[in-house]
Amino acid sequence: MHPSTVSRALDPARRGRIGEPVVRRILEAAERLGYRPDTVAASLRSGRSNMVGIIVPDIANPVFSPIIGGLEDVLSARGYALIVADPQPQRTGADDIVQRLVARRVDGLVLANVALKDNSIERCLSWKVPVVLVNRAEAEARVPSVVSDDVAGMRLAVAHLLELGHRHILHLAGPQMLSTGSLRRRGFVEAMHEAGFTPADNDIEEAEAFTREAGRAAALRLLARQPEATAIVAANDLLALGIYEALRETGRRCPEDLSVIGHNDMPLVDLVDPPLSTIRISHREMGEQTGQLLLDLIEGVRGDAPYVVTAPLLVVRRSTQPPRISR
Amino acid sequence: MHPSTVSRALDPARRGRIGEPVVRRILEAAERLGYRPDTVAASLRSGRSNMVGIIVPDIANPVFSPIIGGLEDVLSARGYALIVADPQPQRTGADDIVQRLVARRVDGLVLANVALKDNSIERCLSWKVPVVLVNRAEAEARVPSVVSDDVAGMRLAVAHLLELGHRHILHLAGPQMLSTGSLRRRGFVEAMHEAGFTPADNDIEEAEAFTREAGRAAALRLLARQPEATAIVAANDLLALGIYEALRETGRRCPEDLSVIGHNDMPLVDLVDPPLSTIRISHREMGEQTGQLLLDLIEGVRGDAPYVVTAPLLVVRRSTQPPRISR
DNA sequence: TTGAAAGCGGTACCAT
């Protein structure tokens, strides 16, 4: 039979232009022969690969894996495959990876790497590859992005502590080169201002990484400087767990001596001791939204560059309580 | 210039057959023009795509994400891209996904889905796609696999408890349709036998899933049946955390009333209350080994089907202690 | 060591 006809019959979108019985016969034959269209050949000719790449700093990070999951879900439902790439700083930079993915003709790219400054975005822009940022925003907003509303999240955290009666609230910030680190710091300051407080520089300490160990070290510095404070807002849960360690080391108890609130609501923080109060972010949903956005972009449904912001949720557990009446 | 020459000059493997100065000129020109070879066209002609697919049941599962990470690492170092696919049971079966990946001409496939019986393996075998299983073994061993040594792991757990003085040890097993569930149950029984004990059927209870909730429910059943026991070996950490909940509900304390040991050493189990003793499995390393194995298979370095077994490690924390002398 | 030619397996475009 005639190749063009077969090609059309097999593509649901173009099937309409073909006679019913012909389509049926072709489908039947394809089934019988176990025919599988070759995606590679199709890509070569059509220029579309039906593949999307995602660049993540660390697949095992509990923040990124649900994002990948949600993204994959949306993509595969529309026939796209997802390539994950995990740049090894010692080997390949992020923008080398962009090149490799573009060489594979991916139809779009998701950037989940959190560095505030890197030129992967420029690379994509100059190659005209549809891109969306996830869990990371860009100041200029040249590119669509999906992020949690960090200001709102910080507002929730601050409001919660204020309501409990805390007045001297500290912030354990994340690295300021990372998008979430700086966004949340800004969110904290803004939320405090809205509530009528002006956090001093001394009330904020920056951790060198989003890890327990860095959180512990930074918390030690912060607590030494501000022993009077009654509560800390951490820029993420790992940092909050680091605060736990610092408290234990300095003989303080949470929440009796100090209330601690995290950010992300990562798995198992409800089981640590004490169960961590935190701000829940639905990373999986962010992944899904990212997928939708990217597919719309790829398929030209929308030309603008929306800036999706998802709403966070306060989760109160047992690491926050009213400050002691003492003093 | 002449396409074949360029092609050869750009491929490090075939560069030797080309004159030095020519190679230099070509490389220079390629650089200057920003030339990127088109991977898709290359795939079409050569039949190799330099892509590998992995099928996982759940990307966000702390067991699978490090496996993916290790795998991606090894693959990308050798120029392969990794496609992750996450079958949605309600939408696409695992072997439909295999088909889709094969249509994309993946050079190899990693199966991380844990069901003991499914026909993806047959599919791959009949299509002659190189496959390796990870975190899952096959009874017939027709296909190479990378698994943790569950018998050894259980032996470590049992030996540890025995050494502490426990004599009545229970097992909270995982679902027996899953590879790890049945392997670990077998490992437990075997380890007990080696130590001179014969666990009764009554000493083992099967959880319906590898979740905290299923662990809690199963633990409740098991404890009601065997109130005299002093220790439980759980088939994984999540199940062990479920046991914690069951203990709390029934007014028992861990480790005073009952020692609990998990399996996997997933992130944060060192921070729960009490810190969980467990068997550490290096999932990332398993991912790396899987990558090596698959690449060897793809590139024909080895024709046999090795069965890689990685060694687990006992991690003692605070959920295990000697049984009470009472009674 | 280099050049020439022939496709890989589809899809897009044009003709009918």
Add this chain to the structure above:
DNA sequence: ATGGTACCGCTTTCAA
């Protein structure tokens, strides 16, 4: 509504 044809961009085989 269907058939014909060119061609996507590279690799491979064969010839020079």
